[in-house]
Amino acid sequence: MFFLLIAMALTGLPEPASAQSYRFTDVRIEGNQRIEPGTIMSYAGIARGETVSAAGLNDAYQRILGSGLFESVEIEPRGSTLLISVTEFPTINRISFEGNRRIDDDVLQQVIESEPRRVFSASVAERDATRIAEAFNNAGRLGAQVTPRIIRRGDNRVDLVFEIFEGGLVEIERIGFVGNQVYSDNRLRRVLESKQAGLLRAFIRKDTFVADRIEFDKQVLNDFYQSRGYVDFRTTGVNAELTRERDGYFITFNIYEGQQFRFGEITTTTELGEVDPDEFRDALRVRPGVVYSPSVVENSIARLERLAIRKGLDFIRVEPRITRNDRDLTLDVEFAIVRGPRIFVERIDIEGNATTLDRVVRRQFRIVEGDPFNPREIRESAERIRALGFFETADVNAREGSSPDQVVVEVDVEEKPTGSLSFGGAFSSSDGFSLQAALTEENFLGRGQRVSLSLSGAEDNRVYRLQFTEPALLGRDLEFGIDVGYIETDNLDSNYDTDLVRFRPSLGFPVGERSRLNLFYQAESVNMEADYEEFTAPLPAVVTGSVISDEAGLGRVLTSSVGYTYSYDSKINGLNPNAGWRFQFGQEFAGLGGDNKFIRTTAKASAETSVLNEEVTLRASLEGGALTFSQGTSRVTDRFNIGGSIMRGFSPDGIGPRQYVDDGAGNVINDALGGNIYAVAKLEAEFPLGLPEEYGIRGGAFYDVGSVWGLDDSFASGASGIQYEDRSFRHVVGLSIFWNTPIGPLRFNFTKALEKEALDDEQKFDVTLSTRF
Structure with missing residues (x-):
C-alpha cells in the first residue's frame, strides 16, 4: 500500500517546462549614429541562424549596455527578426567649472577623465566629480561638494558642467604630542610639514588639514629621531579630531621615543685577499661615542665604496652589520667588505627631457656604459638629478638588460619652467627703500647654465649686473662664471x-x-x-x-x-x-x-x-x-x-x-x-x-x-x-x-x-x- 501511494503521487506531478529559445534569421539595429552595426553585433555575440535562449538574450543586453557607449538599450524578438534599439551617449561639446575660486580651471581639467569631443559617460562624470572633490579636500576644503550637470545641445551634443561648492577651510587648530620626553612640542612642531593655524592663516596654506601630509609628517618625525640616535622611535598612532563647529582639527601624535644610542666599536672586516681592512678602517670618519645616525652609516658606506673604486677594486659592496648593546646603549658597527654580483651597466636611457640636453642629466652619473653596476651610486645620481631643480619629477630605475648580467638604467623626467621674471622691493634702515628687477634662466638653452640679469635702484645706489655660470665646464666638476656689473653710488x-x-x-x-x-x-x-x-x-x-x-x-x-x-x-x-x-x-x-x-x-x-x-x-x-x-x-x-x-x-x-x-x-x-x-x-x-x-x-x-x-x-x-x-x-x-x-x-x-x-x-x-x- 505504501509503495502504491508513492507511485500515484509521482504520476500526479506536472512535467518540467522546456526553456524558451529563439532562432533569428535577421538582426536589425536602430538608433545608432556613430557606432557601426558590426561593433554592436560583436558586443551582442549573437550570430544569424544561431539558437539563443532567453538567458542568452539577457546576456547580450548586458554586454551591449556594459560597453559604456549607449545611454539605453532594448532587445526585442519579432518572429525570426531580432530588433536591437540603442540610444547613444551624446558627445561632449565643452566642459566648464562653476563655483571654483581656490583652484583654477586649468588645474581641474588635468584631474578629470572627461574630454571635449569624446563620448559622454555618466559614470565617468561621477568619477570626475569625486576627483574634483578630492582635489579640494587636499587643499583643506573638506566640505567641498561637486555635482555634474549636462546641458543638451543639438546634434546629440551636451555641455558638461561641474557645479562646485568649495566650502570653508578646515584648519589645524592644534598639534600636540603624547609620549615625548626629550624634545618639547614646540621643537617637534618645527619638524612637521603641517602647521597650526596662527596670525598669518590667510597666507599660510600648510595649516589646512591634509590626510596625505600627516603621513609625510610621520616619516619626517621618524627621520628626526633616527638621526639623533633614537633607533627605537615609532609613531604609535595619530588622532585627528574634528572640532564641534567642524571647521578645524585637533591632531595628536602618539609617539615612543626610546633610548638614545651612540656608536660603539667600529670595525672593518673582509674575506677578500686583495682588500686591506685596516686601510679601509682608516678612511672612516665616524668614531666611537658619536650619536648614532643612519645617514652617518650610509655616508661611511659610500666613502668605502668610493675608495674601492679608486683602488681599482670592482664589484665591491659594503654591508653594515650592527650589534646592539642595551647595557651601555651603544651600537657596534661592522663594515663587511664583500664581493657583489658581477653586473654591468648596459646603457643609460633618458626620457622626458624635451628642452634639457641629455648630457646635463648624464653628467650627474659617476658611471658610464660598461662600468660595474652599483645600486648606491644610482640612488645618489637620482638625488643629484632632482637637486638640479630643472624637473618636476625625476625617476631613476634599473631593469634587466639584454642578459642577466646587464642592467639598463632608465631616467624618466618631467620638466618644469626654469626661467623667471621677478620684481621686488627691499628696505633697510641704512640703505632705505629700493626696487629690484631680475630676469633669470636656470637652464639656459637646456645646457644647465645659469644666466641672470638684475637691476636695482635705491636712493643712494644703482646696480646693473649680468651673471653667467657654467656648472660643469668640459664635462667636469668645474664651475666657470662671469660677473659683469656697473654700480653707481650717491x-x-x-x-x-x-x-x-x-x-x-x-x-x-x-x-x-x-x-x-x-x-x-x-x-x-x-x-x-x-x-x-x-x-x-x-x-x-x-x-x-x-x-x-x-x-x-x-x-x-x-x-x-x-x-x-x-x-x-x-x-x-x-x-x-x-x-x-x-x-x-x-x-x-x-x-x-x-x-x-x-x-x-x-x-x-x-x-x-x-x-x-x-x-x-x-x-x-x-x-x-x-x-x-x-x-x-x-x-x-x-x-x-x-x-x-x-x-x-x-x-x-x-x-x-x-x-x-x-x-x-x-x-x-x-x-x-x-x-x-x-x-x-x-x-x-x-x-x-x-x-x-x-x-x-x-x-x-x-x-x-x-x-x-x-x-x-x-x-x-x-x-x-x-x-x-x-x-x-x-x-x-x-x-x-x-x-x-x-x-x-x-x-x-x-x-x-x-x-x-x-x-x-x-x-x-x-x-x-x-x-x-
Missing part, C-alpha cells in the same frame, strides 16, 4: 660719489670632500668724485685740503688683480646635524697692469650648535682682513668699512679712522676714511619666546666686538684732524626679534654700544625686509 652720509665697472671671470672646483677652491681674475675701474654740497663756492680750505678731496683728485683708477678663495664646510656629510663650522680664506693680488699694486687678505670662521634639546641655537664668528699697498695709494673705496651687518650697532661706515676738522668759521668736515685692517668677533644666541610656534617669532641676544684701523695713505699722512687710526675696539650688545613671514624673514635688532668713540655713527635700531612678488 653716498648720502659721505662726501663722495662713485661709479664702478667690474669684470670678473672665475673658476671653482672641489679640493676635498668638504672643501672648495675658487680662482678669479678681476678688472675694476672706479671713478671717485668729491661731493660737498653743503658748502657754497668757493670751497673753504678745510674742504679742499681734506683726504676725501685729495683721493677724489686721482679720478678714475684701474685695478687688475687675481685671487683665490678657499672654503671648508663641516656640515657637508657631517656627523652632527645640529652643529658645524665653516672656514673661508681668500687673497687678492693686484698688479697685473692697472694703477695699483696691493695684497688684500680676508678670513672668516663661524660655528653653530644647538643646545638644551635643540631649543637654543648658539652662533659664533670671527672675521678679519688686511690690505697692504706696494704701488699706488689706497682710497676710501679700497679700504675696509665695517658696520651694518658686519658689526651691528653702527652704520656701514660708522666706526674707524675719520677726518674731523672745524675751522671755527662754521665749516666742519667729518669724513669716514675706512681702514687697512679690521677684526670683528660676534656671539649670538637664538631662543624661543614662549609664543605659539605657528607665529614664527623667536628671540635673540648678541654681543659684537670689533674695530677697523690703520692708514698708510700719503694723503692722510700729513692731513690734520685724523682720528681713531689706532686699534680701538668697540663693544656692542643687543636683542633681536626673528619673525619668519610668508613674504620673507624679518629681523629687528635693538643695540646698545658699551664702548665707542665720540664721532662713531651709532645705529640703535635696524630692520631688514626682503621680498619678491
Whole structure:
C-alpha cells in the first residue's frame, strides 16, 4: 500500500517546462549614429541562424549596455527578426567649472577623465566629480561638494558642467604630542610639514588639514629621531579630531621615543685577499661615542665604496652589520667588505627631457656604459638629478638588460619652467627703500647654465649686473662664471660719489670632500668724485685740503688683480646635524697692469650648535682682513668699512679712522676714511619666546666686538684732524626679534654700544625686509 501511494503521487506531478529559445534569421539595429552595426553585433555575440535562449538574450543586453557607449538599450524578438534599439551617449561639446575660486580651471581639467569631443559617460562624470572633490579636500576644503550637470545641445551634443561648492577651510587648530620626553612640542612642531593655524592663516596654506601630509609628517618625525640616535622611535598612532563647529582639527601624535644610542666599536672586516681592512678602517670618519645616525652609516658606506673604486677594486659592496648593546646603549658597527654580483651597466636611457640636453642629466652619473653596476651610486645620481631643480619629477630605475648580467638604467623626467621674471622691493634702515628687477634662466638653452640679469635702484645706489655660470665646464666638476656689473653710488652720509665697472671671470672646483677652491681674475675701474654740497663756492680750505678731496683728485683708477678663495664646510656629510663650522680664506693680488699694486687678505670662521634639546641655537664668528699697498695709494673705496651687518650697532661706515676738522668759521668736515685692517668677533644666541610656534617669532641676544684701523695713505699722512687710526675696539650688545613671514624673514635688532668713540655713527635700531612678488 505504501509503495502504491508513492507511485500515484509521482504520476500526479506536472512535467518540467522546456526553456524558451529563439532562432533569428535577421538582426536589425536602430538608433545608432556613430557606432557601426558590426561593433554592436560583436558586443551582442549573437550570430544569424544561431539558437539563443532567453538567458542568452539577457546576456547580450548586458554586454551591449556594459560597453559604456549607449545611454539605453532594448532587445526585442519579432518572429525570426531580432530588433536591437540603442540610444547613444551624446558627445561632449565643452566642459566648464562653476563655483571654483581656490583652484583654477586649468588645474581641474588635468584631474578629470572627461574630454571635449569624446563620448559622454555618466559614470565617468561621477568619477570626475569625486576627483574634483578630492582635489579640494587636499587643499583643506573638506566640505567641498561637486555635482555634474549636462546641458543638451543639438546634434546629440551636451555641455558638461561641474557645479562646485568649495566650502570653508578646515584648519589645524592644534598639534600636540603624547609620549615625548626629550624634545618639547614646540621643537617637534618645527619638524612637521603641517602647521597650526596662527596670525598669518590667510597666507599660510600648510595649516589646512591634509590626510596625505600627516603621513609625510610621520616619516619626517621618524627621520628626526633616527638621526639623533633614537633607533627605537615609532609613531604609535595619530588622532585627528574634528572640532564641534567642524571647521578645524585637533591632531595628536602618539609617539615612543626610546633610548638614545651612540656608536660603539667600529670595525672593518673582509674575506677578500686583495682588500686591506685596516686601510679601509682608516678612511672612516665616524668614531666611537658619536650619536648614532643612519645617514652617518650610509655616508661611511659610500666613502668605502668610493675608495674601492679608486683602488681599482670592482664589484665591491659594503654591508653594515650592527650589534646592539642595551647595557651601555651603544651600537657596534661592522663594515663587511664583500664581493657583489658581477653586473654591468648596459646603457643609460633618458626620457622626458624635451628642452634639457641629455648630457646635463648624464653628467650627474659617476658611471658610464660598461662600468660595474652599483645600486648606491644610482640612488645618489637620482638625488643629484632632482637637486638640479630643472624637473618636476625625476625617476631613476634599473631593469634587466639584454642578459642577466646587464642592467639598463632608465631616467624618466618631467620638466618644469626654469626661467623667471621677478620684481621686488627691499628696505633697510641704512640703505632705505629700493626696487629690484631680475630676469633669470636656470637652464639656459637646456645646457644647465645659469644666466641672470638684475637691476636695482635705491636712493643712494644703482646696480646693473649680468651673471653667467657654467656648472660643469668640459664635462667636469668645474664651475666657470662671469660677473659683469656697473654700480653707481650717491653716498648720502659721505662726501663722495662713485661709479664702478667690474669684470670678473672665475673658476671653482672641489679640493676635498668638504672643501672648495675658487680662482678669479678681476678688472675694476672706479671713478671717485668729491661731493660737498653743503658748502657754497668757493670751497673753504678745510674742504679742499681734506683726504676725501685729495683721493677724489686721482679720478678714475684701474685695478687688475687675481685671487683665490678657499672654503671648508663641516656640515657637508657631517656627523652632527645640529652643529658645524665653516672656514673661508681668500687673497687678492693686484698688479697685473692697472694703477695699483696691493695684497688684500680676508678670513672668516663661524660655528653653530644647538643646545638644551635643540631649543637654543648658539652662533659664533670671527672675521678679519688686511690690505697692504706696494704701488699706488689706497682710497676710501679700497679700504675696509665695517658696520651694518658686519658689526651691528653702527652704520656701514660708522666706526674707524675719520677726518674731523672745524675751522671755527662754521665749516666742519667729518669724513669716514675706512681702514687697512679690521677684526670683528660676534656671539649670538637664538631662543624661543614662549609664543605659539605657528607665529614664527623667536628671540635673540648678541654681543659684537670689533674695530677697523690703520692708514698708510700719503694723503692722510700729513692731513690734520685724523682720528681713531689706532686699534680701538668697540663693544656692542643687543636683542633681536626673528619673525619668519610668508613674504620673507624679518629681523629687528635693538643695540646698545658699551664702548665707542665720540664721532662713531651709532645705529640703535635696524630692520631688514626682503621680498619678491
